[in-house]
Amino acid sequence: MKEELINKAYEIAKERYAAVGVDTEKVMETMQNFHLSLHCWQADDVTGFEVQAGSLTGGIQATGNYPGKARNIDELRADILKAASYIPGTHRLNLHEIYGDFQGKVVDRDEVEPEHFKSWIEWGKENNMKLDFNSTSFSHPKSGDLSLSNPDEGIRNFWIEHTKRCRAVAEEMGKAQGDPCIMNLWVHDGSKDITVNRMKYRALLKDSLDQIFATEYKNMKDCIESKVFGIGLESYTVGSNDFYIGYGAKNNKMITLDTGHFHPTESVADKVSSLLLYVPELMLHVSRPVRWDSDHVTIMDDPTMDLFSEIVRCNALDRVHYGLDYFDASINRIGAYVIGSRAAQKCMVRALLEPIAKLREYEANGQGFQRLALLEEEKALPWNAVWDMFCLKNNVPVGEEFIAEVEKYEAEVTSKR
Ligand SMILES: C[C@H](O)[C@H](O)[C@@H](O)C(=O)CO
Numbered sequence: 001m002k003e004e005l006i007n008k009a010y011e012i013a014k015e016r017y018a019a020v021g022v023d024t025e026k027v028m029e030t031m032q033n034f035h036l037s038l039h040c041w042q043a044d045d046v047t048g049f050e051v052q053a054g055s056l057t058g059g060i061q062a063t064g065n066y067p068g069k070a071r072n073i074d075e076l077r078a079d080i081l082k083a084a085s086y087i088p089g090t091h092r093l094n095l096h097e098i099y100g101d102f103q104g105k106v107v108d109r110d111e112v113e114p115e116h117f118k119s120w121i122e123w124g125k126e127n128n129m130k131l132d133f134n135s136t137s138f139s140h141p142k143s144g145d146l147s148l149s150n151p152d153e154g155i156r157n158f159w160i161e162h163t164k165r166c167r168a169v170a171e172e173m174g175k176a177q178g179d180p181c182i183m184n185l186w187v188h189d190g191s192k193d194i195t196v197n198r199m200k201y202r203a204l205l206k207d208s209l210d211q212i213f214a215t216e217y218k219n220m221k222d223c224i225e226s227k228v229f230g231i232g233l234e235s236y237t238v239g240s241n242d243f244y245i246g247y248g249a250k251n252n253k254m255i256t257l258d259t260g261h262f263h264p265t266e267s268v269a270d271k272v273s274s275l276l277l278y279v280p281e282l283m284l285h286v287s288r289p290v291r292w293d294s295d296h297v298t299i300m301d302d303p304t305m306d307l308f309s310e311i312v313r314c315n316a317l318d319r320v321h322y323g324l325d326y327f328d329a330s331i332n333r334i335g336a337y338v339i340g341s342r343a344a345q346k347c348m349v350r351a352l353l354e355p356i357a358k359l360r361e362y363e364a365n366g367q368g369f370q371r372l373a374l375l376e377e378e379k380a381l382p383w384n385a386v387w388d389m390f391c392l393k394n395n396v397p398v399g400e401e402f403i404a405e406v407e408k409y410e411a412e413v414t415s416k417r
């Protein structure tokens with residue numbers, strides 16, 4: 001796209017926004033400090049690099065078989081860097097434990113060590129990507145339906161050990177990068193059919209978490225993620241929203257809000273202000289549920305827009321971590337990263353461009369008509385010109401230009417796998 005055109009459009013946008021009290025330059029500055037945490041698992045359909053890797057379990061599914069998925073650590077790293085080159089700004093990488101650099105050795109989940117992530121830490125430094133982390137309860141012979149809430153002490157202890165070790169890995173990552181590594185804890189535990197022991201499993205999960213979190217670390221932060229249900233685990237989820245909110249509020253833990261983990265009509269945006277009054281920070285797993293937690297690629301839809309607006313309206317940008325979580329195996333996977341990441345960024349640009357001072361003035365004066373009118377008109381303000389300028393300044397493709405770039409990488413690299 002012609003630079004001249006982008007500049008012209010931006011100058012007009014700058015004036016339009018100034019007229020409603022918004023400084024577009026400030027928005028661009030804020031965007032430069034807005035970092036996504038790219039999930040590593042879109043590149044290979046949540047397979048990972050365990051030598052003993054099993055098929056995907058735990059009530060999650062990557063559907064589709066589009067050719068070209070990353071088959072090893074080098075391909076995955078190359079794909080992530082390629083995707084990142086089309087996403088403006090600097091971003092983090094969110095690793096699951098099964099993506100360790102196991103060097104061809106069988107390393108069971110209760111044996112994982114920071115050394116298995118040494119090459120990731122170096123790679124992160126070389127590529128200016130800070131790391132976040134996740135323990136992995138699924139795709140293992142001991143996963144079953146229950147991990148941290150399993151009444152079998154042997155199995156429960158196995159997963160407690162795994163999760164404790166993951167926290168030690170996250171601590172090393174945080175130390176090495178001079179910035180806390182955010183470690184997410186999600187377990188699939190649940191039941192396909194009615195259980196008559198809801199309390200028992202939740203008490204076990206609570207006890208497991210108490211044991212896991214007993215060690216205090218300085219360079220990592222914990223977040224805990226609930227879910228409404230998993231496939232094959234439809235009747236009961238041990239780690240429900242209420243469970244983790246209670247645990248997080250009581251124990252000062254960060255809550256992870258996965259936008260695919262709630263009832264379809266539930267507003268995730270509405271949770272932000274309530275949670276931030278009781279827990280220190282939030283982690284997001286921005287996704288797109290289609291009828292269920294189908295993990296479709298994030299787009300610039302109303303729920304995502306509402307969520308980001310709410311974060312801005314709460315003045316909570318630095319209390320939220322912006323992870324993505326989707327895995328679509330039916331389309332070009334690098335394209336999926338780029339679409340979802342840019343969609344999240346576009347939502348943030350638009351959210352930051354809201355004429356909030358004016359809107360709040362109207363609200364304080366009881367001017368309901370004026371508030372609604374401006375809320376409607378802001379939708380048609382030229383936010384896209386600010387987004388284009390942000391892309392231009394960051395030397396990444398403007399608008400749809402990245403489609404051809406992704407196609408080129410497909411032709412030259414991923415289609416040959
Ligand atoms: C890979 C998983 O999707 C992820 O760890 C978890 O956050 C989740 O959302 C499970 O539904």
Ligand SMILES: [Mn+2]
Binds near residue numbers: 186225258285325
């Ligand atoms: Mn998630």
